[in-house]
Amino acid sequence: xxxxxxxxxxxxxxxxxxxxxxxxxxxxxxYGLLGKNGAGKSSLLRNIAGLLxxxxxxxxxxxxxxxxxxxxFLQEMYFLPEEFYTPPVKIKDFVATYSPFYPNFSLKQFLExxxxxxxxxxxxxxxxxLGQKKKALIGFGLATNTKVLIMxxxxxxxxxxxxxxxxxxxxxxxxxERIIVISTHQVRDLDSLIDPIIILDGSEVLLHATxxxxxxxxxxxxxxxxxxxEKVLYSEHSIRGFSVVMPNNGHENNKVDLELLFNxxxxxxxxxxDIFQ
Amino acid sequence: MNNFFDYxxxxxxxxxxxxxxxxxxxxxxxxxxxxxxxIYSINFDAENDYMLKRGMQTMMFxxxxxxxxxxxxxxxxxxxxxxxxxxxFLMTPASHFEKITAGMFYxxxxxxxxxxxxxxxxxxxxxxxxxxxxxxxxxxxxxxxxKDYSFLICVWVALQMFVILGAIYFxxxxxxxxxxxxxxxxxxxxxxxxxxxxxxxxSGSHNIDMGDHNRQHLSSEFQFMMDGSKxxxxxxxAPVIAIIAxxxxxEKEV
Numbered sequence: 445x446x447x448x449x450x451x452x453x454x455x456x457x458x459x460x461x462x463x464x465x466x467x468x469x470x471x472x473x474x475y476g477l478l479g480k481n482g483a484g485k486s487s488l489l490r491n492i493a494g495l496l497x498x499x500x501x502x503x504x505x506x507x508x509x510x511x512x513x514x515x516x517f518l519q520e521m522y523f524l525p526e527e528f529y530t531p532p533v534k535i536k537d538f539v540a541t542y543s544p545f546y547p548n549f550s551l552k553q554f555l556e557x558x559x560x561x562x563x564x565x566x567x568x569x570x571x572x573x574l575g576q577k578k579k580a581l582i583g584f585g586l587a588t589n590t591k592v593l594i595m596x597x598x599x600x601x602x603x604x605x606x607x608x609x610x611x612x613x614x615x616x617x618x619x620x621e622r623i624i625v626i627s628t629h630q631v632r633d634l635d636s637l638i639d640p641i642i643i644l645d646g647s648e649v650l651l652h653a654t655x656x657x658x659x660x661x662x663x664x665x666x667x668x669x670x671x672x673x674e675k676v677l678y679s680e681h682s683i684r685g686f687s688v689v690m691p692n693n694g695h696e697n698n699k700v701d702l703e704l705l706f707n708x709x710x711x712x713x714x715x716x717x718d719i720f721q
Numbered sequence: 722m723n724n725f726f727d728y729x730x731x732x733x734x735x736x737x738x739x740x741x742x743x744x745x746x747x748x749x750x751x752x753x754x755x756x757x758x759x760i761y762s763i764n765f766d767a768e769n770d771y772m773l774k775r776g777m778q779t780m781m782f783x784x785x786x787x788x789x790x791x792x793x794x795x796x797x798x799x800x801x802x803x804x805x806x807x808x809x810f811l812m813t814p815a816s817h818f819e820k821i822t823a824g825m826f827y828x829x830x831x832x833x834x835x836x837x838x839x840x841x842x843x844x845x846x847x848x849x850x851x852x853x854x855x856x857x858x859x860x861x862x863x864x865x866x867x868k869d870y871s872f873l874i875c876v877w878v879a880l881q882m883f884v885i886l887g888a889i890y891f892x893x894x895x896x897x898x899x900x901x902x903x904x905x906x907x908x909x910x911x912x913x914x915x916x917x918x919x920x921x922x923x924s925g926s927h928n929i930d931m932g933d934h935n936r937q938h939l940s941s942e943f944q945f946m947m948d949g950s951k952x953x954x955x956x957x958x959a960p961v962i963a964i965i966a967x968x969x970x971x972e973k974e975v
Contacts, residue, residue: 495811496974513971514724518814529805531741541740544733545814 445470446492446592446623451501453487461487463647464501471591472620476638477627478706483644485627486526489594492625493523505592519546522585526597530569530577539565539584548589557583560609575601582610586617593617593624599633611637631702641702643709650709653720655700661719662708663692664701677715678708691719726822730815734823737813738797745796750835753789754843757781761847771851778859782840786877789836791884794828795896798888802895807975817970821885825963828881875955882962889969 446469454460461484469475479485490496491503494510494517503510508517531538535558543549558565561579569577578601585593599607614637618624628634641658643651653661662677668685670676678689687701689708709716739746760781766772800806810820841860848856863870887899921943 490975493812495808497972513811513817515727515730515814515816515819516722516724518812521812523808523812525805525808527805529803529809533740537740541733541737542813545730 445506446625447502447504448488448491449502449504451491451498451503453484453491453496453498455487460499460647465647465649467642467649467652469623469625471623472618473640474614474618474624474626474638476631476634476641476702477625477644478629478631478641478702479627479644480710481629484647485644486596488644489523489596489625489627492592493521493594494518495523520591521594522546522588522590522592523594524578524581524585524596524598526600528578528581530572530581532568532570534566534568535563535580536565538569538580542584543588546588546590550587550589553589554583554587557586557613560613561606575603575606578602579606579610582613586613591622593622595624595626597628597630598626599628599630607633631706635702638702641700641705643706645710645713650713651705651716651720657720658700658705659692659698660695661692662700662705663690663694663696664688664698664704665690677712678704680704680707725816726818727816731819731823734813734815734819735826738823738827742796749789749793750839753785753836754839757785757840757843758847761843765847765851771853771856773848773851773853773856775857778844782844782859782863785840786833786836787880790828790832790877790881792896793832794824794881794884795888795899797824797827798885798895801888801892801973803893804975807892807973811973811975817967821963821967821970824885825882828885829878872955875959879954879959879962882959882966886962886966886969889966889973 446467448465448467451462451465451467452460453462453465465488477485477488487496491498492505492510494503494505494513497511505517506520508514510517531541533541539551539554543551543554555565558580561576561583563572563576563580563583567576569580572580578598582595582598585595599610602610611634614624614626626634626638628638640652640654642649664687666682666684666687670679670686670688672690675690676688677691679686681687687704689701689704692698760777761773764774764777764781766774800810813820815823837860841858844859848858883903884896884899887902888895891898
């Protein structure tokens, strides 16, 4: 369980990144963290990992105060940042060095992931492309079997087959004991994987809901002509006319389009907040 | 679970440092041997039966210990010069105490042991090569007068800790920034000392001889102050800097 209570955070004297943020994340979910550039996605993830300290409020992870960075907290937390470091060693040496720090690490699982990503553990990190390095670290992170797994833009730099492999692997490791938080700009890469959805904007959580709730409350349609202008929360041109987001008053079953949802939330902040209150 | 110090985690950190940096460490050692050998070769006085200049032997040893030691200590905490490396360092599941002591193990134990052995081997080889019976190995000279210079060990340890603190505090270009800060601190301390003497002794303080031969002329309070500050500098400075470095590491954000 990740509990964020009245968390405020800012870099120096600059504009606050978060103001009195409250958020509870529970095990058994793959949370998708969405937001514009500079909305604070990475800062929130780093607060959760104990790498940044709240200016006010608190952030606790499974009962540990994140900023204490105690070994018992760190061995149950794996954080893959957007810009990561790989030492100039072979993958197998990296695993031999770092895996003993994680009590639930599974070498068998790790080798399976490497095989899936078509990487040999005999290769040196310095000889791999950025995407391959990332895949090796994703494999390592998943094989640590930590209770909390945080990934900042994990699909950046991955090729198209690797993105689908990534989705498949994440879906297979999402257990009831694990909290997975993934931040991304590329919502289409993680469509059908992330649930619930958290949208950050303007120093606060604009939306925090499961896809089921979203589909109950919002309707995503493609129409040839936009008629009910007052009801439409968001519309954009598409090949077949207009893609629109509207309140789902008729309780129709429909698939959530994350990109439309994101744009609708940013374009119509207050309406979205009111609908999900 | 012990969240402060666990030997297995500590040894994993020591192993990690070696796995990731062994080639650099070994390369540094080879470079050191080559530089020392070249300087020793130049140091031979060919016209005087290949006599080695003792001052040069001592100078080489001290410069290597200070220069090499501080560069090495700074390198051990190089992760702080780069955000992604800092993040990897901080997220490694070990306590801050274990992380700093693993670095200290290399800086304060492994380095001086390897340095002393390597220097001794090069020094011994050149003394033997010279064939001059008047040439003496540096260690036999050092061991004779060890007690007079034992305080240098405390100063060296404090210096190493200061460099580690600088690496954690400054991050990028920490070696230069630490050296500059060290210079500023020493200059400030010199100025404060001068002003204190001026206040205590009066305007003629710059003429007061503080040497051992003149100590009987100083008041016992003044002697106590001098001895106290000397011992505090020698024996308390390094632990105090180490504690500050530990807390700096604890509050490091990235």
